[in-house]
Every structure is written in structure tokens, then in C-alpha cells.
Amino acid sequence: MPQDYRFSFGPWNIHEGADPFGPPVRAPIPFHEKLPLYQELGFEGVQFHDDDAVPDLNDLTAAQIADQAKEVKTMLDDHGLVTELVAPRLWEDPRTIDGAYTSNDPDSRAFARERSHITIDIANILDTDLIVLWLAREGTYIREAKDSTKAVDQLVEAINDMLAYDPNIRIAIEPKPNEPMDQSYIPTTGHALALAYMTDDPERLGVNIESAHAILAGLDPADEMGFALARHKLFTVHLNDQNGPKYDQDKAFGSVNLRRAFNQVAVLERNGYGQNGEFVGLDVKAMRTQKAEVAVKHLRNSRATFLRLVELVRSLNDVAVQECIARRDYEELDALILNHLLGVS
Ligand code: 3MF
Ligand code: MG
Numbered sequence: 001m002p003q004d005y006r007f008s009f010g011p012w013n014i015h016e017g018a019d020p021f022g023p024p025v026r027a028p029i030p031f032h033e034k035l036p037l038y039q040e041l042g043f044e045g046v047q048f049h050d051d052d053a054v055p056d057l058n059d060l061t062a063a064q065i066a067d068q069a070k071e072v073k074t075m076l077d078d079h080g081l082v083t084e085l086v087a088p089r090l091w092e093d094p095r096t097i098d099g100a101y102t103s104n105d106p107d108s109r110a111f112a113r114e115r116s117h118i119t120i121d122i123a124n125i126l127d128t129d130l131i132v133l134w135l136a137r138e139g140t141y142i143r144e145a146k147d148s149t150k151a152v153d154q155l156v157e158a159i160n161d162m163l164a165y166d167p168n169i170r171i172a173i174e175p176k177p178n179e180p181m182d183q184s185y186i187p188t189t190g191h192a193l194a195l196a197y198m199t200d201d202p203e204r205l206g207v208n209i210e211s212a213h214a215i216l217a218g219l220d221p222a223d224e225m226g227f228a229l230a231r232h233k234l235f236t237v238h239l240n241d242q243n244g245p246k247y248d249q250d251k252a253f254g255s256v257n258l259r260r261a262f263n264q265v266a267v268l269e270r271n272g273y274g275q276n277g278e279f280v281g282l283d284v285k286a287m288r289t290q291k292a293e294v295a296v297k298h299l300r301n302s303r304a305t306f307l308r309l310v311e312l313v314r315s316l317n318d319v320a321v322q323e324c325i326a327r328r329d330y331e332e333l334d335a336l337i338l339n340h341l342l343g344v345s
Pocket of ligand 2 (some may be wrong): 174210238283
């Protein structure tokens with residue numbers, strides 16, 4: 001088994017099974033009980049929302065937040081885990097109902113900036129320089145509600161503010177075309193990277209590409225990753241799978257379309273992803289039907305699928321592939337790939 005990849009996930013990947021139409025079906029597992037599961041499942045990186053690390057942080061003083069973050073850091077050390085990233089959760093507070101950085105209300109925008117500073121403080125204590133921005137409510141339900149041009153400036157200003165607040169952080173934008181909004185301002189990798197290059201320090205900006213988000217946008221996740229990798233902008237990934245452009249499903253990696261997963265692994269592997277410390281991050285949900293005692297199999301399975309696909313990428317007959325390409329015989333190449341995935345030659 002290839003062992004040269006490091007894996008991560010966020011504690012929200014072990015969840016209670018609630019969906020928009022039904023309540024939780026599994027008891028919540030406290031954070032300290034999730035931590036031992038990481039190594040058991042083969043993971044060493046933890047992804048956090050700011051309030052995964054410090055719950056109810058809006059009600060705490062800066063000193064209290066720092067104390068709690070330090071406790072979490074000690075817990076991680078005790079379990080041999082490291083923090084990969086921290087993301088401000090800007091979509092649940094009443095003040096961010098109409099968006100955070102692009103809210104029409106200046107008080108909401110100020111709250112979002114302040115909260116982002118707190119996220120950065122927590123990241124420093126947890127010893128990571130990587131901040132992820134999923135711009136969840138930065139968009140509209142109706143086009144007339146906001147000014148799309150102004151929104152771009154507001155997003156650039158908010159990012160510049162974070163870059164200035166801490167000269168060491170890097171920011172990975174996680175694009176998603178819809179949900180919870182019906183239109184988001186940063187729907188694709190192209191939008192995210194264009195925004196990155198509008199900021200004061202594009203070097204410190206990159207993307208977090210989630211397979212399902214690309215599929216929701218009608219795009220191929222491997223090509224989205226390739227676009228970012230071409231300029232060393234793939235700071236992290238959220239691998240998962242998605243059955244069509246429907247609601248966000250966060251299915252286990254490769255579970256819908258194995259070939260699409262193979263191509264994501266191939267583009268990562270061939271571009272040296274991971275060799276500069278990048279993690280293979282997952283953003284997967286167990287099926288709601290899954291009983292509590294077996295509700296982490298989606299993580300174990302996704303990791304195992306990734307590693308099996310790494311082996312398949314490495315064992316692909318590249319000479320035969322190149323011969324097909326040279327002859328422009330893509331039907332033969334198609335068969336070659338399918339047979340390789342099927343384990344027949
Ligand atoms: C939503 C997501 C989010 C983000 C997370 C970190 C809950 O579709 O993918 O997961 O990944 O907030 O940015
Ligand atoms: Mg995600």
C-alpha cells in the first residue's frame with residue numbers, strides 16, 4: 001500500500017444524520033471522543049471550524065478563547081494529531097443571515113471581519129497557517145437583493161483585511177455554486193483564483209477544491225484540480241462524491257463514479273500533491289441509514305478507496321496510454337482505462 005499521503009477530516013464528518021427533512025438519528029459524539037478515532041482510521045490531520053475548536057466563541061472573551069484553544073492543542077498533541085486548517089463558520093449566526101463579507105448591513109460585515117480575526121487567533125494557537133473560506137452565504141436568493149460588482153470588492157477587502165491582520169496566514173477559498181444560497185458569488189475554482197489574484201498578496205491565496213462542489217457546478221473535479229495545480233494553488237482538497245447536480249450529498253469518495261475518482265487521484269499524484277505538506281482532506285457524510293456503531297465507515301472506506309486508486313494510477317501502463325494518444329485512438333484508450341479499473345488487461 002502506498003503510504004506517502006497524509007489524510008485529514010473535520011469533526012463534522014462524524015455526525016448525527018440530520019438532513020433538511022428529518023432530525024438527528026444518531027447521538028452526538030463529543031469532540032474528545034472523536035479524537036481517538038482519527039488515528040484508528042488512519043488520519044493524522046484535523047480540520048476545524050473556529051467553533052469546532054472553541055464552541056460558543058461569540059460569548060467568550062479573547063482570553064477565554066485562547067485558553068480553550070490551548071486545551072484543544074494539548075488534546076491534539078496527546079493523540080499525535082496536527083491541525084490542518086481552521087475555517088470561520090460565518091453562516092449560522094443571526095448577523096450573517098444576509099451574508100457575511102457581502103452583507104448589505106455594515107454591522108454584519110464588521111462582525112464577519114472580527115470573527116475572521118478570532119479564527120486566525122485560534123489557528124495560530126492550533127499551530128496552522130491555513131485558513132479556509134467557504135463563502136456559504138455570500139450570494140443571493142434574488143439577483144436584485146445585492147450588487148454583484150460591489151460584492152467582489154467586499155470579498156477582496158475582507159480577504160485583504162485577513163492578510164493584513166496576520167502576515168503569515170494562507171487562505172484557501174472553497175468554491176461552491178449553490179446551497180445554502182441559490183447563487184453564490186464564488187461558484188468555481190476559476191472564480192476563486194480570479195479573486196485570489198485581485199488581493200494584496202496573491203501568493204498567500206489558493207483553493208480548497210471539493211469534488212461534490214465541482215460536480216454541482218457541472219464541472220469535472222479532476223480538471224478543476226488541474227486548473228489550480230497548474231499555478232500551485234491547490235492548498236487542500238475535500239474529496240467526496242456526488243450523484244448528479246442535485247443537493248449537496250457528501251458521499252464517500254469514489255462511491256458514485258470510480259473513474260471520476262481515479263482521475264482526481266491521477267491529477268493529484270502526477271502533480272506531486274502532498275509533497276509540500278498538503279493533506280488529502282475528506283468532506284464526507286455517513287448515510288442517514290447507518291447505525292451509530294458503524295457510522296465512521298464512510299471515512300475508512302474513502303481513505304481506502306483513495307489508496308487503492310493511487311496503486312491503480314501507479315500501475316497504469318503509461319507506454320500503452322501514450323501509444324493510444326499518439327495514434328489518436330481514444331476508443332482504445334477508453335477501453336484501456338476501463339479494463340484497468342476493472343482489474344483485467
Ligand atoms: C459545505 C462544505 C463545508 C465546508 C466547511 C469548511 C460543512 O458544502 O463543504 O462543510 O467544507 O465549512 O470550509
Ligand atoms: Mg467542504
